[in-house]
Amino acid sequence: xxxxxxxxxxxxxxxxxxxxxxxxxxxxxxxxxxxxxxxxxxxxxxxxxxxxxxxxxxxxxxxxxxxxxxxxxxxxxx
Numbered sequence: 001x002x003x004x005x006x007x008x009x010x011x012x013x014x015x016x017x018x019x020x021x022x023x024x025x026x027x028x029x030x031x032x033x034x035x036x037x038x039x040x041x042x043x044x045x046x047x048x049x050x051x052x053x054x055x056x057x058x059x060x061x062x063x064x065x066x067x068x069x070x071x072x073x074x075x076x077x078x
Contacts, residue, residue: 013048027069
């Protein structure tokens with residue numbers, strides 16, 4: 001799965017979890033760019049992403065992310 005395919009899958013996950021079909025993710029997207037993305041929804045998003053991709057993130061990986069692109073990098077490294 002390449003980074004574009006991962007981004008498309010993440011976009012679907014974010015739209016489902018945040019209940020907003022107008023979300024358009026880019027590698028530069030941050031939590032500040034999406035009104036519904038708060039600390040509680042962040043946890044829900046991580047759980048949904050782990051489930052969708054069949055992977056687990058470490059807490060240090062999660063804390064290191066500054067944007068969606070860094071999340072994609074973590075997914076591709078698994």
